[in-house]
Amino acid sequence: MARLDTDPRILRYRRATRQMQGGDFSVDIPVESGDEVGELGQELQRLARMLERRFHEFQTLAAVTEEINAGLVLDEVLDRVFDSFRPIIPYHRIGCALLEQNDTLVRARWAKSDAAELRIGKGFSAPMKGSSLQRILDTAEPRILNDLEAYLREHPASLSTALIVQEGVRSSLTCPLIAMGKPVGFLFFSSLQRDTYRDAHVATFMQIAGQLSVIVEKSKLYQQLLVLNELKNKFLGIAAHDLRNPLAAVIGFTDLLVKTSLGPITEQQRLALGHIDRSAAIMLGLVNDLLDVSAIEAGKLTLHREPTELASYLRSCHESNALLAQGKNITLALEIHGELPPIDIDPARMSQVLGNLLANAIKYSFPGTTTRLRAAKVGDEVHIAVIDQGQGIPAADLPKLFQDFGKASVRPTAGEKSIGLGLAICRRIVEAHKGRIWCESEVGKGSAFTVAIPCR
Amino acid sequence: MQVTPEVLLVEDDEQLALLMQFVFEQDGYAVRRAATCAEARGLIAQLEPATLVSLDIVLPDGSGVDLILDIRAKPGWERVPIMMVTSKEKDEQTNWAVKAGARAYIVKPFKVEELRGTVAKLVKKKTA
Numbered sequence: 001m002a003r004l005d006t007d008p009r010i011l012r013y014r015r016a017t018r019q020m021q022g023g024d025f026s027v028d029i030p031v032e033s034g035d036e037v038g039e040l041g042q043e044l045q046r047l048a049r050m051l052e053r054r055f056h057e058f059q060t061l062a063a064v065t066e067e068i069n070a071g072l073v074l075d076e077v078l079d080r081v082f083d084s085f086r087p088i089i090p091y092h093r094i095g096c097a098l099l100e101q102n103d104t105l106v107r108a109r110w111a112k113s114d115a116a117e118l119r120i121g122k123g124f125s126a127p128m129k130g131s132s133l134q135r136i137l138d139t140a141e142p143r144i145l146n147d148l149e150a151y152l153r154e155h156p157a158s159l160s161t162a163l164i165v166q167e168g169v170r171s172s173l174t175c176p177l178i179a180m181g182k183p184v185g186f187l188f189f190s191s192l193q194r195d196t197y198r199d200a201h202v203a204t205f206m207q208i209a210g211q212l213s214v215i216v217e218k219s220k221l222y223q224q225l226l227v228l229n230e231l232k233n234k235f236l237g238i239a240a241h242d243l244r245n246p247l248a249a250v251i252g253f254t255d256l257l258v259k260t261s262l263g264p265i266t267e268q269q270r271l272a273l274g275h276i277d278r279s280a281a282i283m284l285g286l287v288n289d290l291l292d293v294s295a296i297e298a299g300k301l302t303l304h305r306e307p308t309e310l311a312s313y314l315r316s317c318h319e320s321n322a323l324l325a326q327g328k329n330i331t332l333a334l335e336i337h338g339e340l341p342p343i344d345i346d347p348a349r350m351s352q353v354l355g356n357l358l359a360n361a362i363k364y365s366f367p368g369t370t371t372r373l374r375a376a377k378v379g380d381e382v383h384i385a386v387i388d389q390g391q392g393i394p395a396a397d398l399p400k401l402f403q404d405f406g407k408a409s410v411r412p413t414a415g416e417k418s419i420g421l422g423l424a425i426c427r428r429i430v431e432a433h434k435g436r437i438w439c440e441s442e443v444g445k446g447s448a449f450t451v452a453i454p455c456r
Numbered sequence: 457m458q459v460t461p462e463v464l465l466v467e468d469d470e471q472l473a474l475l476m477q478f479v480f481e482q483d484g485y486a487v488r489r490a491a492t493c494a495e496a497r498g499l500i501a502q503l504e505p506a507t508l509v510s511l512d513i514v515l516p517d518g519s520g521v522d523l524i525l526d527i528r529a530k531p532g533w534e535r536v537p538i539m540m541v542t543s544k545e546k547d548e549q550t551n552w553a554v555k556a557g558a559r560a561y562i563v564k565p566f567k568v569e570e571l572r573g574t575v576a577k578l579v580k581k582k583t584a
Contacts (some may be wrong), residue, residue, distance in 0.1 A: 241514070244543050248565030249471035255568045256475070261482060284565060291543075 025052035365390035
């Protein structure tokens with residue numbers, strides 16, 4: 001018998017052990033003479049193979065779990081992970097069914113198969129009452145059926161079994177999906193071969209069952225959220241639309257009075273009418289913003305892009321906003337650097353963006369300062385910037401600037417109104433142009449809002 | 457022969473209709489009002505061709521755009537100028553209205569001068 005401390009095999013086994021400790025299981029220990037040390041070597045080799053298998057299984061599970069968690073919609077998640085399960089559970093088909101109507105009905109939600117056509121597809125439903133699935137829910141334990149033809153002979157009334165056997169399925173592993181302690185549905189693994197499933201597959205499934213069940217819940221909530229969001233947009237659109245008619249009457253009648261179409265008015269009455277007109281104008285702006293947001297959210301923002309000569313476009317944009325600036329004793333300067341390339345924009349929508357940025361700059365700046373409208377070609381883009389010498393925006397406010405109702409903590413300098421939708425609308429319009437919008441700012445020095453639009 | 461020029465005013469908002477009627481009457485038009493598509497169709501069926509139709513796009517029982525086709529189909533009304541009153545510029549509906557035969561549109565809310573100007577242009581074009 002060889003002495004342990006001099007036997008070269010022991011040295012090799014030690015090396016192999018260290019290799020495995022480092023996460024590499026590809027050790028290869030040759031079969032050697034059948035003494036006890038040789039047997040130890042074979043045991044070590046078997047252990048290495050098992051560890052390797054478990055390690056891959058673990059990696060697959062982690063990947064599947066990650067894929068599941070990244071998804072929001074059940075069908076998409078299942079589509080994505082259909083192939084990922086293969087290394088850990090054998091199957092030719094996976095189906096998913098969810099409980100409905102207070103758990104009295106089970107309805108097929110999703111199925112995918114390598115084999116022939118699906119006999120039980122999306123929408124197939126069966127009552128839970130009298131179904132053998134009930135037992136799976138009651139015990140929360142997966143069920144293995146390794147001979148479905150035999151099962152069908154014993155349960156000839158089971159329509160779902162009859163259909164699945166027609167698809168060619170011979171064995172199945174049915175797993176309950178339980179989210180937050182409540183059964184929500186089933187996942188069916190099916191194989192075209194008889195006698196496919198073992199208890200080890202059940203154990204493997206149980207490791208991802210939790211995540212899958214949570215996805216079912218997440219998916220339901222997500223669908224509800226989509227419906228609610230659509231409802232919100234519809235509501236916003238209708239509300240804003242219905243506000244325009246009374247506003248039109250207010251603005252129109254005020255106008256009639258101011259123009260003295262209804263008889264002479266006193267100076268005091270004229271002032272009062274001015275207040276009514278300005279308030280109505282503010283309300284109109286608000287209504288327009290709400291209409292814009294709801295239309296954009298509903299995917300109804302259609303750009304009417306046309307080739308635009310930027311320099312003259314910007315000059316007219318500057319002209320139409322200069323008066324607003326003058327009213328607050330702010331200088332509005334136009335700076336065009338170099339040649340600007342021709343560009344395709346929706347002029348009305350882009351004017352809305354620039355008008356909004358300029359109005360903001362004026363709103364948040366003090367009299368006596370200068371606001372610049374600056375344009376230049378930068379790489380493959382045209383950058384149009386509105387740069388003010390206003391109060392600046394605290395760094396903490398910058399990330400929420402372009403979100404809906406994302407008002408910053410700074411206040412307009414003359415009590416002007418803001419509801420915080422303007423920049424969110426700007427962002428959407430710019431993005432619809434495949435462009436970008438961002439803000440750089442320093443408190444006490446001013447802000448620069450830049451719109452970058454790709455050249456043609 | 458028509459002595460007083462007449463406007464068929466189709467608008468479902470009572471206050472706005474009153475405002476527009478007031479402006480039209482100040483400018484010497486007789487005004488016939490309809491608040492729904494059905495009322496408008498009724499008036500078109502029984503009236504002599506109007507000088508102008510002012511048409512709201514969103515009506516309680518349908519779209520003003522559909523009414524354009526009815527107006528154009530009625531003998532004598534084929535060339536009556538139609539002005540759409542819309543809530544939104546460059547709206548899909550407005551585009552359709554222009555394709556269907558509306559000659560002009562104004563966007564709510566409008567200033568009185570805008571309404572007067574648009575109407576004057578349309579009517580002048582027609583009589584010219």
